[in-house]
Amino acid sequence: xxxxxxxxxxxxxxxxxxxxxxxxxxxxxxxxxxxxxxxxxxxxxxxxxxxxxxxxxxxxxxxxxxxxxxxxxxxxxxxxxxxxxxxxxxxxxxxxxxxxxxxxxxxxxxxxxxxxxxxxxxxxxxxxxxxxxxxxxxxxxxxxx
Amino acid sequence: xxxxxxxxxxxxxxxxxxxxxxxxxxxxxxxxxxxxxxxxxxxxxxxxxxxxxxxxxxxxxxxxxxxxxxxxxxxxxxxxxxxxxxxxxxxxxxxxxxxxxxxxxxxxxxxxxxxxxxxxxxxxxxxxxxxxxxxxxxxxxxxxxxxxxxxxxxxxxxxxxxxxxxxxxxxxxxxxxxxxxxxxxxxxxxxxxxxxxxxxxxxxxxxxxxxxxxxxxxxxxxxxxxxxxxxxxxxxxxxxxxxxxxxxxxxxxxxxxxxxxxxxxxxxxxxxxxxxxxxxxxxxxxxxxxxxxxxxxxxxxxxxxxxxxxxxxxxxxxxxxxxxxxxxxxxxxxxxxxxxxxxxxxxxxxxxxxxxxxxxxxxxxxxxxxxxxxxxxxxxxxxxxxxxxxxxxxxxxxxxxxxxxxxxxxxxxxxxxxxxxxxxxxxxxxxxxxxxxxxxxxxxxxxxxxxxxxxxxxxxxxxxxxxxxxxxxxxxxxxxxxxxxxxxxxxxxxxxxxxxxxxxxxxxxxxxxxxxxxxxxxxxxxxxxxxxxxxxxxxxxxxxxxxxxxxxxxxxxxxxxxxxxxxxxxxxxxxxxxxxxxxxxxxxxxxxxxxxxxxxxxxxxxxxxxxxxxxxxxxxxxxxxxxxxxxxxxxxxxxxxxxxxxxxxxxxxxxxxxxxxxxxxxxxxxxxxxxxxxxxxxx
Numbered sequence: 001x002x003x004x005x006x007x008x009x010x011x012x013x014x015x016x017x018x019x020x021x022x023x024x025x026x027x028x029x030x031x032x033x034x035x036x037x038x039x040x041x042x043x044x045x046x047x048x049x050x051x052x053x054x055x056x057x058x059x060x061x062x063x064x065x066x067x068x069x070x071x072x073x074x075x076x077x078x079x080x081x082x083x084x085x086x087x088x089x090x091x092x093x094x095x096x097x098x099x100x101x102x103x104x105x106x107x108x109x110x111x112x113x114x115x116x117x118x119x120x121x122x123x124x125x126x127x128x129x130x131x132x133x134x135x136x137x138x139x140x141x142x143x144x145x
Numbered sequence: 146x147x148x149x150x151x152x153x154x155x156x157x158x159x160x161x162x163x164x165x166x167x168x169x170x171x172x173x174x175x176x177x178x179x180x181x182x183x184x185x186x187x188x189x190x191x192x193x194x195x196x197x198x199x200x201x202x203x204x205x206x207x208x209x210x211x212x213x214x215x216x217x218x219x220x221x222x223x224x225x226x227x228x229x230x231x232x233x234x235x236x237x238x239x240x241x242x243x244x245x246x247x248x249x250x251x252x253x254x255x256x257x258x259x260x261x262x263x264x265x266x267x268x269x270x271x272x273x274x275x276x277x278x279x280x281x282x283x284x285x286x287x288x289x290x291x292x293x294x295x296x297x298x299x300x301x302x303x304x305x306x307x308x309x310x311x312x313x314x315x316x317x318x319x320x321x322x323x324x325x326x327x328x329x330x331x332x333x334x335x336x337x338x339x340x341x342x343x344x345x346x347x348x349x350x351x352x353x354x355x356x357x358x359x360x361x362x363x364x365x366x367x368x369x370x371x372x373x374x375x376x377x378x379x380x381x382x383x384x385x386x387x388x389x390x391x392x393x394x395x396x397x398x399x400x401x402x403x404x405x406x407x408x409x410x411x412x413x414x415x416x417x418x419x420x421x422x423x424x425x426x427x428x429x430x431x432x433x434x435x436x437x438x439x440x441x442x443x444x445x446x447x448x449x450x451x452x453x454x455x456x457x458x459x460x461x462x463x464x465x466x467x468x469x470x471x472x473x474x475x476x477x478x479x480x481x482x483x484x485x486x487x488x489x490x491x492x493x494x495x496x497x498x499x500x501x502x503x504x505x506x507x508x509x510x511x512x513x514x515x516x517x518x519x520x521x522x523x524x525x526x527x528x529x530x531x532x533x534x535x536x537x538x539x540x541x542x543x544x545x546x547x548x549x550x551x552x553x554x555x556x557x558x559x560x561x562x563x564x565x566x567x568x569x570x571x572x573x574x575x576x577x578x579x580x581x582x583x584x585x586x587x588x589x590x591x592x593x594x595x596x597x598x599x600x601x602x603x604x605x606x607x608x609x610x611x612x613x614x615x616x617x618x619x620x621x622x623x624x625x626x627x628x629x630x631x632x633x634x635x636x637x638x639x640x641x642x643x644x645x646x647x648x649x650x651x652x653x654x655x656x657x658x659x660x661x662x663x664x665x666x667x668x669x670x671x672x673x674x675x676x677x678x679x680x681x682x683x684x685x686x687x688x689x690x691x692x693x694x695x696x697x698x699x700x701x702x703x704x705x706x707x708x709x710x711x712x713x714x715x716x717x718x719x720x721x722x723x724x725x726x727x728x729x730x731x732x733x734x735x736x737x738x739x740x741x742x743x744x745x746x747x748x749x750x751x752x753x754x755x756x757x758x759x760x761x762x763x764x765x766x767x768x769x770x771x772x773x774x775x776x777x778x779x780x781x782x783x784x785x786x787x788x789x790x791x792x793x794x795x796x797x798x799x800x801x802x803x804x805x806x807x808x809x810x811x812x813x814x815x816x817x818x819x820x821x822x823x824x825x826x827x828x
Contacts, residue, residue: 114439117417117442117446118435118447119438120421120434128435129435129436130472131439
């Protein structure tokens with residue numbers, strides 16, 4: 001069974017990390033995913049601070065494998081505006097390579113910027129965009145199969 | 146054709162959920178009584194059938210097949226079969242009973258009412274069906290043709306209720322075309338009525354006596370006429386008949402004008418915030434607006450081009466009308482499509498040219514529509530909040546066929562009769578909740594003003610244009626520039642004096658006696674001795690003075706000079722520093738004044754004559770003593786004012802001097818401190 005991709009761009013203004021968007025396929029054990037994401041935030045923060053004031057380029061936006069746990073891997077990605085994307089992938093899914101994860105994050109980032117272009121979206125709101133949902137769904141379907 | 150007896154009862158129609166709902170509603174509309182088994186009202190059925198825009202013979206066939214002819218009325222079974230047959234016919238299938246056994250889209254009934262768009266989406270949404278509502282333009286045309294020669298007014302009011310009560314009393318038989326018009330004018334439910342009407346109509350045509358409810362044969366001819374008329378519009382309107390996502394020309398013009406109000410350059414963008422504020426006025430919920438934005442901003446740049454703006458606007462209009470928002474932008478709203486579509490209007494106009502001739506005949510129908518609108522709009526059960534656009538689109542659509550004549554001016558002339566309707570539209574517009582406040586208010590006001598100039602739907606677009614224009618005119622004309630005048634206290638007097646001076650000059654006054662000349666030299670000395678800032682204006686004065694001394698100056702002209710010069714002199718007399726604060730403010734004044742009254746100034750500047758010296762000079766001039774005394778008094782008051790100003794400035798001067806000294810002391814103290822501390826900091 002493939003369990004993949006609990007995505008949550010987590011915005012951190014004022015040092016508050018709260019999820020803007022969470023999605024998981026399939027949808028059982030969602031709570032566990034939430035917990036995983038939340039705990040992984042610490043790792044993300046650690047990585048960000050470790051980078052210090054380093055130049056921010058694409059490479060460093062992708063944080064790579066945050067940590068592997070029993071049966072899943074967590075990948076992280078942070079944008080220039082400190083919005084964090086966290087992806088939890090089932091460990092049994094070995095087909096997913098680093099490149100693919102990167103490309104997924106890039107797509108997520110692009111979709112997120114599209115959302116930001118929408119004047120009706122206030123940064124910090126939860127994301128309800130249908131286009132974003134569709135993109136995420138298609139992406140997850142593509143990789144979960 | 147199979148005999149209806151065998152067909153209708155034995156036919157097990159596979160009706161989908163949506164179909165069942167749709168048909169049930171249509172049937173409910175058509176039947177006169179509450180009894181579920183009662184037959185559908187003949188007129189309603191006939192209208193409905195006609196609204197399906199099928200050719201007459203097809204409708205005949207349908208009526209035969211469904212068994213209404215046989216049993217003599219439209220029972221529920223017959224009605225449903227008829228509807229299904231209509232759907233089949235509209236899908237292009239032959240009118241046979243076999244064709245209806247398959248899955249078919251819902252039958253489409255042309256919405257012919259002016260405010261049909263009010264119901265545009267509601268039935269569609271309710272049923273989740275694709276009861277497509279074509280633009281009313283063509284239907285109206287066909288309706289008008291059908292109503293040629295008919296007086297519709299009386300029967301129109303009752304069925305106007307948007308709830309869609311069945312239109313007819315049996316007496317409306319003769320008015321089948323009228324009730325046909327009724328159904329057309331009614332909102333979305335008219336679709337259902339249309340079917341019933343059509344069936345009636347076809348029943349008429351095939352066998353007047355066959356169906357009990359069917360009636361007046363006199364209506365027959367009219368119906369056939371109307372049907373034949375329908376064919377014509379139907380063919381040409383097939384492109385536009387059922388696409389709510391297609392922007393009509395009037396709508397496009399309206400959007401264009403709205404775009405202009407936000408961004409005058411049509412090739413440029415509307416920024417996100419501007420668009421957000423604008424669309425927020427539509428009072429749609431923010432998530433929906435957000436979705437609309439996502440759909441319409443194709444390039445995701447946070448700004449809307451004209452095409453994107455039109456698409457967004459259209460989506461808002463549609464949403465307001467009750468249409469559900471699509472998940473994907475319909476192709477007719479794609480920016481590419483819209484941009485190419487902007488070239489289409491000519492073609493559309495040509496299509497609709499044929500309908501312009503129906504204009505003169507359409508008086509009655511117009512009145513009908515007007516009353517309809519009134520009734521409908523006043524109906525409290527009309528729950529859909531209509532934005533101005535709705536009314537506009539509703540108004541526009543029936544007019545589209547008329548309006549699309551490429552030459553709008555011709556329409557204006559032809560549509561003068563529409564003024565009343567436009568007036569009514571404006572009243573209805575008032576009743577409609579004004580979501581777009583900025584537009585609505587002005588539109589209403591404009592409508593009453595522009596009725597004569599524009600036909601109904603035009604009035605909306607014209608009002609929007611006028612709104613845009615008005616906004617353009619709104620920047621008030623800048624206040625008239627302040628005249629260059631002397632801003633000093635004595636300016637008024639001086640001005641008056643100058644005026645008098647010029648008059649005096651003209652009157653040919655003799656120059657003042659030569660007692661004046663020595664003075665300027667005396668005053669020149671202190672002037673020359675002034676500091677640099679003072680010398681600047683002074684030197685100019687001096688320069689002027691030198692040549693002017695040789696000039697013959699009228700006495701009066703000298704007076705104002707004297708008035709001005711003494712203050713100058715007095716100002717220059719204090720210490721240099723004191724002059725500094727006072728000189729700059731006076732400099733520009735004098736300079737400004739100079740170009741205006743160059744001649745006068747030249748003359749003024751000439752001798753720096755003291756007041757006292759001038760006075761005797763004035764007094765010595767006997768012949769014009771009266772005038773001179775008046776002037777003298779004026780001059781004296783001016784002098785007094787100058788002196789007061791002087792005193793004030795002198796006080797100010799001294800105070801500033803004090804402050805300056807204190808500041809100097811502080812500075813010196815700080816400098817010494819710094820020097821004392823310096824060796825310490827070096828370590």
